Amino acid sequence: MRLTRLFLAFLIITSPMRSLAQSESQGGPLIDYGTRFIPAIASRGMVSGPEKLASEAGLAMLKKGGNAIDAAVATSFALAVTLPRAGNIAGGGFMLVHLADANEQVFIDYREMAPAAASRDMFLNEDGTVNKRKAYNSVSAAGIPGTVAGLIHALEQYGTLDLKTVMQPAIDLAENGFAVPAALHLNLRSAAKRLGRNEEANRVYLGGTGTAPAMGTLFKQPDLAATLKRVRDKGFDGFYKGKTAALIAAEMQRGGGVMNADDLASYRAIERKPVRASFRGYDIVSAPPPSSGGVHVSQILKLLEPYPIEDMGHNSAAYLHLLIESMKLAYADRSEYLGDPDRTTIPIATLTSEPYLEKRRELIKDDEATPSEIIKPGDVDDYESTETTHFSVVDQFGNVVTNTYTINFSFGSGIVVPGTGMLLNNEMDDFAAKPGFPNGYGLVQGEANAVSAGSRPLSSMTPTLVFKEGKPWVATGSPGGSRIITAVTQTLLNLMAFDMTLGMATSSPRIHHQWMPDMAMVEPGISEDTIRILEKSKHKILRSNSTIGRVNSVQIEDGWFYGYADPRRPGGHVATW
Structure with a gap:
């Protein structure tokens, strides 16, 4: 069996394969880049993900003697830097872990939550129709972020390395920068019009020009690096309390949103x-x-x-x-x-x-x-x-992680919180803004998923x-x-x-x-x-x-x-x- 699979892998490696791109998370054009895809075979550890630098950040943890959970947390934080259309620290998701020693599976829910002031009809116009701009592209569209809490929970409960170690690759990528790859250039180019409508998103991702940076350009994110450092140094409180929380709350107040500092401080990931x-x-x-x-x-x-x-x-x-x-x-x-x-x-x-x-x-x-x-x-x-975005990890100890997390639309709400370098999610659209009517993905949803304070929206992850x-x-x-x-x-x-x-x-x-x-x-x-x-x-x-x-x-x-x-x-x- 192993020799057969190795031979098939060789055939794939040596055969041209079309690489396909999608301009938005909801679906976009297929683009033929004429590239070849190379599968991988290993025996000690592996990270299969959507972006090279983040996958390598996860692998670095395995090489340090860490386990699959350490690698998953490092990969997740790095994706917030290198894959901003979906990687995030202001979104949420789910992590499923197989623990080899205990031979058991753990599911960590770090899905976003509706703020305490959220209400069932908050996205409806006076005539009862859905206000799509508010549901898709406003600060009100953001649920309480769960990613940071979820990753810290996973690391503290099941990881072996410390938070400083697993976060350092992401901090280095944000602070020192990296050359813009083709995929990021295309992502930013396809979303430039929407990102350009938000002054801070335009500054952070488009250099204030409304135009995507060219391939090969050094891309630095100093505000995001500072935000990540606060998490590195103070853990949960470095995001959900203190300066970062204050910046989020201020942006909510400025834009007429309903999330506040108390909402952030109350968030918890659960199993x-x-x-x-x-x-x-x-x-x-x-x-x-x-x-x-x-x-x-x-x-x-x-x-x-x-x-x-x-x-x-x-x-x-x-x-x-x-x-x-x-x-x-x-x-x-x-x-x-x-x-x-x-x-x-x-x-x-x-x-x-x-x-x-x-x-x-x-x-x-x-x-x-x-x-x-x-x-x-x-x-x-x-x-x-x-x-x-999704990635999967396996380590030399037999532990396995499969993790999916999101900010909903490509680049979320398109709104960057000033001073943080991070995009807000627009996950509130995953609730049924009007039960029985389709959301941004065309999904018809019922009363069981109506907007409700403190609830977590239904997901397909x-x-x-x-x-x-x-x-x-x-x-x-x-x-x-x-x-x-x-x-x-x-x-x-x-x-x-x-x-x-x-x-x-x-x-x-x-x-x-x-x-x-x-x-x-x-x-x-x-x-x-x-x-x-x-x-x-x-x-x-x-x-x-x-x-x-x-x-x-x-x-x-x-x-x-x-x-x-x-x-x-x-x-x-x-x-x-």
């Missing part, structure tokens, strides 16, 4: 029980609410499990028909039942149970699409007894671990807003049902359907004959140049680590040791 499922002998451990990812990945896998999909052929019309219909059913349930588990009861056990899914499976016709308007959220009473014969086998996850769940699910199906290598499983073309709107998005590479067959079966198809996710994974097989960073966007890197 939750992950969602667990199985598929054909594999055990899946994934994100629980307030993520919808684990529930709906589990639903789609279990809905498909009885079908002989491997005999149908990968990305055949028969297989894609079943996949699309399963996606619809899962996202319909998402619209009704998912939200903050601390504020609403979520029937996880029922939604992922075989009796419930067997009844839902009856809605799947063999050869014809069921219109989304006919599909409703399932009845759980009979059974009850949402720019993001799906850090996931797969176990084979009781041992960690794959760590994976993706950015992509509403497309995260379907990107992760298809990667897992490619590995578990179609027996692909990690590179093939990641690079294969994907589809996406989220129930509403009733449209299946297909990436380039899906056969036109297949698309025509699906259309004859009454599927509505959107041939899209937008990417579906950016999956960054590691796989453990026969004592070897295999890493692959999705080539759909430029800049991905697997750091190995």
Whole structure:
């Protein structure tokens, strides 16, 4: 097996592969850079992530004798410097950890929270319509940041190195600067108009000119370096209290926001029980609410499990028909039942149970699409007894981390807090500003996810671990807003049902359907004959140049680590040791 995978890796290394870029987290054009992607194989440690300098910062911790958690924290802080469109210290996310010695999995929820003064209708105009500017591009759109608290919690509870050590690479990158790579130049160029509307964002990222810095330009971020140093020196209090907190509160007051210093000081990261499922002998451990990812990945896998999909052929019309219909059913349930588990009861056990899914499976016709308007959220009473970035880490001790975090849109709200060098998130849009109506990603959400003071908004982030014969086998996850769940699910199906290598499983073309709107998005590479067959079966198809996710994974097989960073966007890197 190892020799076969090494040979396949050699074929990938020596073959041209298109590198794809996406201009915004919600989807953008595919750009062919004519580059080659190189997968990686190692035996001591690996970080598979979206950006080279940050992945190498994480690997440096492994080389110092640190574990996967140390590497994950270092990578996260570094991404706030080198990947500002999604890496962050003023956003939030989820970290899923496998602890080898205890043979247990820990899920750390550091999702943003609604401030105490937030209210259900705060993003509605007088006529009841959603005020999109306020929900997307104002200080009111920012939830209480959770990233710093979450990373400190992970390090203090499960890391082995100190905060000063793991943060130093990020501080050095911000203070000394780095040459602007192609990916960052393109990200800033695509967002220049939006960033240019905010005076501080324009100054920090565009040099005050409204124009992205040229490739190769030395890019320094002294204000961000100072903010990171305060965290390094004072830990939690260095961000949630003192100067940084005062600067955030001042910007909120200036812009008419509702977050204040008390909100910041009260934030806490918490641990939750992950969602667990199985598929054909594999055990899946994934994100629980307030993520919808684990529930709906589990639903789609279990809905498909009885079908002989491997005999149908990968990305055949028969297989894609079943996949699309399963996606619809899962996202319909998402619209009704998912939200903050601390504020609403979520029937996880029922939604992922075989009796419930067997009844839902009856809605799947063999050869014809069921219109989304006919599909409703399932009845759980009979059974009850949402720019993001992702990376995966494995260390020489057997620990594994899969981490997804976000500031929502690409470059978040587009607002930089003066004096901090950091972008505010616009995660409040992940609540249902108006239940029953779509958010910025087109997701229809219900009352369970209405804006509520102190609540954590529903998310699609799906850090996931797969176990084979009781041992960690794959760590994976993706950015992509509403497309995260379907990107992760298809990667897992490619590995578990179609027996692909990690590179093939990641690079294969994907589809996406989220129930509403009733449209299946297909990436380039899906056969036109297949698309025509699906259309004859009454599927509505959107041939899209937008990417579906950016999956960054590691796989453990026969004592070897295999890493692959999705080539759909430029800049991905697997750091190995």
